Amino acid sequence: MLSMVKRDHLTVKSxxxxxxxxxxxxxxxxxxxVSQLGWSEGQLYRLNLALAEGFTNAVRHAHRALPPxxxxxxxxSLWINKLEMRIWDHGKPFDPNAIAEPEPGTLQVGGYGWFLLRRLADHVVYERSTDGRNCLLxxxxANEGQGHGA
Structure with missing residues (x-):
């Protein structure tokens, strides 16, 4: 089993x-x-975009009816071969897999964020934690595409 290199966390208001x-x-x-481990700027940009999407979804959707x-x-969490981000929110649970993926060339309301996250990362899971929060993983x-299908 590969060991973790570094872990950090941040807690912010909604x-x-x-x-x-x-x-x-x-x-x-x-x-x-991360950069010392040979990750490309493109990989880090996509991760930052995925983080932004996950955070804004938590604020706009999960916490819409909750106080700021x-x-x-x-x-x-950084490992030798991968980076994991977890974003915990306090919203009502829902199944993002129930969101229909937008058809090319059509418009629909909502669902684009989940679609984007799945394109930016190798593995994305959104589920209810045992502590009553939702966790977006x-x-x-590190190697492009290594986790697809996982």
Whole structure:
């Protein structure tokens, strides 16, 4: 089993104005730990975009009816061969797999974020945690495409 290289976490209020803070925190983590392992700028850009999408979904959808003081917890775990991001929210549980994927050339309301996340990462799971929160798990492998089908 491969050992973890580094882990960090951030807890922020449910406020879209904090997106820059979240992305800067992630960029700093990548600068200090991830880039030395040979990850490409493109991989890190896609991960940052996935983090932004996950965070904004938590604020806009999961926490829509909750007070802005409701926290969102983000954890980044770096392994030799992969990076895992977990974003915990306090919203009502739902099944993102029930969202129809947009058909090419058509317009639909909603669902694009989940569609985008699945394209940016190798593995994406959104499920209810035992502590009553929802956890969005985003996994990206160091070698492009290593985790597809996992």
């Amino acid at each position: 406020d879209l104005k904090l997106l820059n803070k979240v992305q800067q925190w992630f960029d700093q983590f990548c600068l200090q730990h 003081e409701t926290t969102i917890e983000i954890q980044v 985003i996994v990206k492998y």
